[in-house]
Amino acid sequence: MADKPSVLFVCVHNAGRSQMAAGWLRHLAGDAVEVRSAGSAPADTVNPAAVEAMAEVGIDITDQRPKLLEYATAESSDVIVTMGCGDACPVFPGKRYEDWKLDDPAGQGVEAVRPIRDEIRSRVEALLRELSPAR
Template identity: 65%
Template sequence: MTGKPEVLFVCVHNAGRSQMAAALLAHHAAGRVTVRSAGSAPASSVNPAVVEVMAELGLDLAREFPKPLTDEAVRAADVVISMGCGDACPVHPGKRYLDWDLEDPAGQGVDAVRPIRDDIDRRVRDLLAELLPDDVG
């Protein structure tokens, strides 16, 4: 990987898991990683419970919105992390693909979404340590 690593988080609606993962990685990486998220069938808005649990960490998703998954976004990424989108993700040689099996926060209240957020946070920190092994602080 040359330059800044680029990570793409993908889930079906881009309204919960991928939004949380992108916000958490962007927060922890502090500009050292390019982060994007997308959905194979984007919802109309980010899950309100997700916005609330992220606000508890001081991360504002209120202005975020679900974005469509594009072939270009996958091509640009060094690491593509799917979160339940199955075969909807285009596959390109030379990319690193990870599949994080996470509970879907759709339709859940904040008490159910918090542990999903915390699970994603642990995974994001581990990923960051792999992407920037000499730069973990």
């Protein structure tokens, strides 16, 4: 693992769960971790309810854009966290994988997105503790 571990969050549209997870990790880890996110079939824009839910906790993800999952991005990431993309997510030998079972916030209002946001935060915090036990 390089000096700075890289974490890739993947969901189908890269518009809700993976964007919120990336937002949390950037917020909680600062520049100690390289944060990436992508989707197997990216949406045009980030889910407005996800943007609103994150803004409520002081995290701005308005500048993020859904990105297509690139083979090279996945191959060069240390940890790959998938969120409901099933077989669309590539598997690379020797990578650490986690599959987070989370409700899909697509089409939901901010009330439905808040508990997903909070669940993602606790998972990101646990991941961060495992990545940097010395901190």
